[in-house]
Amino acid sequence: MEQSQSQSSKLLSDFYAISIISSTMLGVGLLTLPSSITNQTNNADGWIVLIMDGLLFIGIVLFLVWMVKYFTISCMFDFTQEVTGKLIGNIFNFAIVVYFTSVASFEVRAMAEMIHFYLLETMPIELIILSFILTGVYLITGGIDSIGKVMALCFPVTVIILLILYLLSIGMVDLKNLQPVLADGFSPLLAAFTTVSVSFLGIEIIVFLPKHMKNKNHLRKVSIIGFSIPLLLYIVTYVLVVGALSVPEVKTTVWPTIEFVQTHEVKGIFFERLELFLLIVWLLQFFLTFVMYFFLAVSGFKKIFKNRSTTNIIFLVPVLFMSSLAPKTASDVSNYSTVLGWAFLVTFLVIPLFFSMLMKMKKVVFK
Amino acid sequence: MTKKCLPVIMTIFLLCGCMSHRNIEQLSLVVGVAMDITPKIEPKTGKNQLVLTHQTLTETESGNMSSSIPYKNITTAGPTVHEITRNISLKSDPIYSQHQRALLIGEKASKTIPLDALINQFVRDNEIRRSSLAFVTKGDAKDVLTIQGMSVPPVNLIYELVYNKFKTNKILNPLTMGELSAKLKTDQSFLIQRISKIKNSVELDGAAIIKDKKAKFTLTQHQVEALTWLTGNIKGGIIYGKHGPYPFSYEIGDVQQDVKARIDSNHSVHFDINVQTSGRLSEDWETSKQALAASNVKKTERKIEAIIRKNAEKTLRLLQNNYKADVIDLHDYVRIHHPHFWKKHQHEWDEIFSQSTINYHVHVQIKDFGTQGRD
Secondary structure, eight states: OHHHHHHHHTSBOHHHHHHHHHHHHOSHHHHHHHHHHHHHHSSSTHHHHHHHHHHHHHHHHHHHHHHHHHTTOSOHHHHHHHHHHHHHHHHHHHHHHHHHHHHHHHHHHHHHHHIIIIIOSSSOHHHHHHHHHHHHHHHHTTHHHHHHHHHHHHHHHHHHHHHHHHHHHGGGOOGGGGOSTTTTOSHHHHHTHHHHHHHTTTGGGGGTSGGGBSOGGGHHHHHHHHHHHHHHHHHHHHHHHHHHHOHHHHHHOSSHHHHHHHHOOOSSSSOOOTHHHHHHHHHHHHHHHHHHHHHHHHHHHHHHHOOOHHHHHHHHHHHHHHHHHOOOSHHHHHHHHHHHHHHHHIIIIIHHHHHHHHHHHHHHHHO | OHHHHHHHHHHHHHHHOOTTOOOGGGSEEEEEEEEEEEEEEETTTTEEEEEEEEEEEOOOOTTOTTTSOSEEEEEEEESSHHHHHHHGGGTSSOEEOTTOOEEEEOHHHHHHSOHHHHTHHHHHOSSSOTTSEEEEESSOHHHHHTOTTOSSOHHHHHHHHGGGTTTOTTSOOOOBHHHHHHHHTSSOOEEEEEEEEETTEEEEEEEEEEETTEEEEEEOHHHHHHHHHHHTOOSOOEEEEEETTEEEEEEEEEEEEEEEEEEOTTSOEEEEEEEEEEEEEEEESOOSGGGGSHHHHHHHHHHHHHHHHHHHHHHHHIIIIIIOOOTTOTHHHHHHHOHHHHHHHGGGHHHHHHHSEEEEEEEEEEEEBTBSOOO
16 A cells, blocks of 8 residues: 555656657657658648648547557556567567667767757767766656656746747748648648658657556546647648748758758847757757657566666666667668658557457457 | 765866867857859869958957957968868968858859859858858959958948848848758749949949859849839838929838739740839929829829839840849749649749730829828
């Protein structure tokens, strides 16, 4: 009883859970999404793809939430073991942990690339990566409770600062750059569909989260809100960035959102350089995404090996460090993200569906 | 133990300082860059040598403000932009471009080298801001930056001048480096503000037409003024004329433009440009009472319309027949309203533009007469 008492105080309230979902989703995507989508569609219709894909994902999220409730899943790591037994379940768990580790190392690398390019040109990239990993370790030792607190603290600040920056730069937008709408029909939209899906990377944590939530019944509300905030930010970002920079320009830009904020200049105010604020808050978002995946990887290992978190953290630090340095060039990093996009769809869709079907069959057979 | 360790740990944070710091006194803060070429051919690239002139700010000695010049120009020649900027480190403090405000491209350079190649390094570089402005100059750009006897750096003056657009419509919208780069990604022609050196100062002097990524033709101030009536992009300005024997000035207030693009079955393109403007009769040398009579005002309105139409159509003919360059962005209307046609013909647009029929209509309404209203 006492055990559960101390446990419950460390569970997440709804606001914390929403912050976790949104913060995990907001990462490198928002900074690169306008160019990656536009490269696929070749026109300014990306926002339509975002809306359509977003609605589809809301559907999937609703389905997953229903499934979580139906099978009373508290965490995917537990569920795999429950369905197929320890051994096979752990093999799947291991694969998921590998995926989480890869995403964590990718986020660290993307962040380091950004810092290296815009902020600390002379600092060795290894040092940037290492300092972020170690800061992440410090946060993770506090458990989901501390992570949730940091996210709940940073997430509203991020959204507010981002919206202020957008509001100030809105004068740069020329709606002519977004027209004509649907001139090429729907076929380019389909081409961009998978690219857009990658931006929703992070939403898969809803099948790992219920374990840590105070009100498990609120999962549906929490997931939808947590998903919708980044989706709206994505749509706004796309419209503003493409509207300001125009399609041919966005296609060739590596960090279109930063360039967009940079194009605008506030005259006469001390803070002429607004992109600094974007870099600061986005650094936090990169970090929080990284921390969440790191944490999930650690808890996955804990489930598999039944050992202490500390051991797993110590083991994962060098792994993360090496794998984040693995891509040699900037184009390797973007290839890395394409692979992760597919792995994301597997973890988010295929694995939960597959295990739920097995569970259903099991229930039917044993009844 | 903890108590002993704490000061040690804290000193680490205090002592390590900033890793990538640079002393501000040792930086050449670049405010503007001028780009020219020499007639000499560089053997390695097979192209003319580039000459870059960086205008940098220097510290002024306090108390001695009037005599010292607050800026310094560094001229360096070399094969590529980045090579040049690095070679500057051989003779002065390394340049720091975060505050660059303008890029001036010399007449010769803009006519011989495609602009997208010239600005390539500036756009790629993370230091130079996309909000810095781009210009072409009459003659060498270097001459504009090295004007003697100015109290402010020439770049700063240029930077201020472009924001006078609400006073005169002889100035184009400021073109930032980002917009320039975006425009160069397409095949379309466009305009860049031109600057020329006048005695001891600079002047915004018409525009250069960029066609096939090179500055092919120039427009005078007067032609730019007429051209703004074709684009409707007017924030302010004056139209002067004569009604009867009396000169008058019309101050442009609000300008609304509406363009209809139509494509025939035989692929000829028609445009209808409708411009509505209202403003103020701000000066009238006819001071008699009936000057403000309704019929008289109507007559003046028609007169202004005629002036606008005449100038606009003259410039339009020039663009269509002589230059064959759609610098008034009519292609936007085709792109938006006829996307399929646009897709097929966007690479030959200037040719189609030169053969399209364009009808120009303008309607002027005099709204008031300044502080001297009707009786």
